[in-house]
Structures are given as C-alpha cells and as structure tokens.
Amino acid sequence: xxxxxxxxxxxxxxxxxxxxxxxxxxxxxxxxxxxxxxxxxxxxxxxxxxxxxxxxxxxxxxxxxxxxxxxxxxxxxxxxxxxxxxxxxxxxxxxxxxxxxxxxxxxxxxxxxxxxxxxxxxxxxxxxxxxxxxxxxxxxxxxxxxxxxxxxxxxxxxxxxxxxxxxxxxxxxxxxxxxxxxxxxxxxxxxxxxxxxxxxxxxxxxxxxxxxxxxxxxxxxxxxxxxxxxxxxxxxxxxxxxxxxxxxxxxxxxxxxxxxxxxxxxxxxxxxxxxxxxxxxxxxxxxxxxxxxxxxxxxxxxxxxxxxxxxxxxxxxxxxxxx
Numbered sequence: 001x002x003x004x005x006x007x008x009x010x011x012x013x014x015x016x017x018x019x020x021x022x023x024x025x026x027x028x029x030x031x032x033x034x035x036x037x038x039x040x041x042x043x044x045x046x047x048x049x050x051x052x053x054x055x056x057x058x059x060x061x062x063x064x065x066x067x068x069x070x071x072x073x074x075x076x077x078x079x080x081x082x083x084x085x086x087x088x089x090x091x092x093x094x095x096x097x098x099x100x101x102x103x104x105x106x107x108x109x110x111x112x113x114x115x116x117x118x119x120x121x122x123x124x125x126x127x128x129x130x131x132x133x134x135x136x137x138x139x140x141x142x143x144x145x146x147x148x149x150x151x152x153x154x155x156x157x158x159x160x161x162x163x164x165x166x167x168x169x170x171x172x173x174x175x176x177x178x179x180x181x182x183x184x185x186x187x188x189x190x191x192x193x194x195x196x197x198x199x200x201x202x203x204x205x206x207x208x209x210x211x212x213x214x215x216x217x218x219x220x221x222x223x224x225x226x227x228x229x230x231x232x233x234x235x236x237x238x239x240x241x242x243x244x245x246x247x248x249x250x251x252x253x254x255x256x257x258x259x260x261x262x263x264x265x266x267x268x269x270x271x272x273x274x275x276x277x278x279x280x281x282x283x284x285x286x287x288x289x290x291x292x293x294x295x296x297x298x299x300x301x302x303x304x305x306x307x308x309x310x311x312x313x314x315x316x317x318x319x320x321x322x323x
Contacts (some may be wrong), residue, residue, distance in 0.1 A: 005074075013074050019051065020082035032085035033204035037163055039086040047086065048118020054092050055116035058100070063113035069237060073244040073299035077292075080245030081252045085205050087121050090159035093241045094234065095122035095168045102184045102222035102230035111166070111186065122166040124234070125155040125211055133235060135170070135179045135228050140213065142171035142183060147220045149185055151213040161209030162198040164189045169218060170231060179228035185218035192216070236313040237302065243295035243316035250288045250323045257284065291316075291323035 005013070023043045032038050048054040057072040058064025065071075072093065079088060096115045099108060099122075114120030130137045140153030151171055155161070167189055173181030189196070193216040199208050222230065258281055261272035271277055298316040301309050 009071065009074060012071065013078060016051070016053075016075060016078045017081070019046075020078055020084055023047075024082040024084045026083075029083050029085055029205060036198055036207070038160070038205070038207040044086055044118060047088070053088070054118040056092070058092075058096055058112050058116045062100075062108050063116040065116075068303035069240065069299045070296075070303050072237075073240060073295065076241045077244040077248035077295070080248030083205055083249065087123070087160035087164065087207075089238075089241060089245070090123040090161075090164065091115055091121045094124040094159065094238050095164075095166065097237045098124050098168045098184060098230065098234045099186075099221065101233050102227055104222060107186075107221060115166075120165050121160065121163065122168060123158055123160050123164040125158045125161060125167050125169045126231070127157045128154060129156050131157065135182045135231055138170050138172050138182055140169070140171040141174045142185060142218070144173070144183065144220060144224050149183075149218050149220055151185060151187065151216045151218050153213055155211045155213075157199070158209045158211055160207050161189075161211050162196045162207060167194075167211070168221065169213070170227065173225060176225075181225045182227045182231070183224050184221040184227040184230065186221050187216055187218040191218075232310070236309050239313040239317040240295065240298045240302065243291070243298060243313075243320040246317075246320035246323070247288065247291045247295045250291055250320070254281075254284050254288050257281070287323040291320040294319045 023046070028040070032040065052065050053075050055064040056067050056075055057069060060066040076089065076093065079086070092115065096112060099111050103111065115122050126138070127133050128137055128139055140151065140155065142149045142151050151169060153171065155169065161167070165188070167187050169185045169187060171183060171185060173183070176182070187194070193214045195212040195214070197210045199210055201208050221227075258272065261277055261281070262270050264271045294316040298309070298312040301312050306312070
C-alpha cells in the first residue's frame with residue numbers, strides 16, 4: 001500500500017489545528033480538568049455543528065460526512081496534539097463505530113444522526129472491574145426477550161460515562177463464555193436502575209465512570225449473541241484512533257522540548273547547540289515519525305479493507321505508546 005495525504009486532507013489538518021490552538025490552550029485544558037463534566041459545551045457545538053467533526057466517518061445516509069478512518073485519524077491526532085477535553089473519542093470513535101458495525105439499518109437511521117450532529121453524546125460501556133477491553137472480560141448479563149433485554153452488572157472505566165446521553169453496552173447471555181453469547185445493547189444514560197459514579201484517574205482530561213446496572217431495560221443492538229466481531233472491529237478502530245492521538249501528543253512534546261532547548265542557555269550558548277542534545281532530539285524525532293507512520297498506515301488499511309487490520313492496529317498502538 002502506498003499512502004500519502006491529499007491536498008484536501010492537508011488543508012483539513014491545517015484548519016483543524018488553527019481551531020484547536022484557539023479553543024484548547026493549556027489554560028482551558030487545566031480548567032476543564034478540574035470540572036466533573038470535563039468539556040466546554042460551546043466548543044463542542046462549534047466542533048460538531050460548524051466543523052462537522054462528530055460526523056466525519058459516519059456515512060452520509062445517516063447524517064454523516066461520509067469520510068473514512070484516515071480523516072478520523074487526522075482529527076484525533078490534532079486533538080491529541082492540543083489535548084482537547086471533549087467526549088469525542090467516546091462518542092464518535094467508539095460508540096458511533098460500534099453502532100455502524102453492529103446495528104440494523106433501522107437502528108443506524110435512528111441513532112447515528114444525533115451522534116453525527118453532536119446532539120447525542122454516546123459512549124461504549126465494555127470494560128469491567130477486571131480492566132479487560134475484550135469480550136473475554138465481559139461478565140455483565142442480559143436477559144433477552146425479542147428485541148428487548150434486562151441488564152444486570154457493572155461497567156468500569158467508561159469514557160464520559162457519567163455524562164453520556166446514550167450508552168452502548170456489551171453484555172452476555174447467562175451461562176455463556178468467551179465470544180459466545182455476547183450482544184450489544186443501547187440504553188439511555190439516565191434510565192431507571194442506572195447508577196453512575198465519576199472515577200478519579202491519572203489523566204484528568206479523560207472523564208471515566210463506573211456504571212452499575214440493576215434490572216435496566218435496554219434495546220438489543222443488532223442480532224442477539226453476535227456482537228463479538230463488531231466489537232473486535234470497533235476496538236481496532238479505537239486502537240488506531242489512540243495511536244494517532246498519541247502520535248499527535250508526542251509530536252507536540254518534541255516541538256516543546258526543542259523550543260525549550262533553544263531558549264535555555266548554558267556556558268554562554270543555547271543548549272540546543274550541544275551535540276549530546278542533538279542526538280537526543282534526533283532519537284525523539286525518529287520515535288515520533290515511526291509512530292506517525294504506523295498510525296497513518298493502520299488507518300489507511302481500514303479504508304482499504306485490508307485483512308491484516310487487527311495486527312496493524314495493535315502494532316500502531318504499541319508503537320505510539322512507546323513513543
């Protein structure tokens with residue numbers, strides 16, 4: 001696969017970077033970190049209504065822009081660079097993707113336009129107290145009757161789970177194990193029987209929650225017991241999104257480190273002129289460029305329908321995390 005960004009994609013990146021530099025300076029990031037909601041509703045409105053970012057990879061048939069994961073990757077990379085505080089990853093990257101992968105045509109028509117417009121903030125509730133982000137870690141049970149179900153159990157580390165309007169919940173048929181019997185369900189964030197608790201985390205720019213379900217009525221998303229593949233594809237897109245987000249943050253850190261080295265003076269000259277620091281900067285540049293290349297390639301692989309996407313997604317995320 002040969003990959004390079006088009007002129008339109010480059011212009012999109014430039015426009016988005018200008019917007020985020022204006023709306024997400026360090027002072028605003030720190031202010032939102034100190035709040036429970038964790039984001040500015042006015043900026044969210046501009047991001048969704050004026051820029052259409054919440055609709056970027058949602059098909060036009062469901063109110064979206066109809067672009068691919070490559071454009072989504074540009075968006076999250078620039079958000080990572082600016083450390084934007086917003087429920088974008090939870091709603092657009094994870095929940096919308098899960099609905100597109102698992103939902104029926106009727107459900108997509110009903111659920112995706114609100115997410116695309118930024119009017120509905122959704123999230124994917126998958127991990128539990130074990131911290132496993134895969135189907136094997138799902139212990140929550142669902143008693144299914146037709147297209148309705150009753151959910152019992154607890155989800156942890158749910159991104160923006162305390163404020164989301166719509167929850168996409170992974171649960172399993174009682175007595176099932178592994179990928180067998182795993183389904184996805186949709187439920188309103190304020191439905192009866194739900195208790196949401198905001199958790200303290202190391203990264204205060206990400207608001208995470210623990211959600212307890214006690215006899216909560218939910219609607220089956222897609223076919224019963226057939227959500228494992230859809231979840232796998234959703235997690236691949238999420239891993240690629242995280243890889244690009246981390247690459248954006250790493251590049252910003254590299255730039256800040258170089259700016260500091262140019263400013264700092266020792267023995268009458270900038271420390272950026274010292275050979276040892278030039279070597280260190282070169283090593284950092286190599287790490288960042290490798291992370292970006294892997295992240296871009298993985299995003300393009302999804303758009304091309306490459307069968308090796310799961311491996312590429314994992315490699316991109318691992319490489320970006322190390323960088």
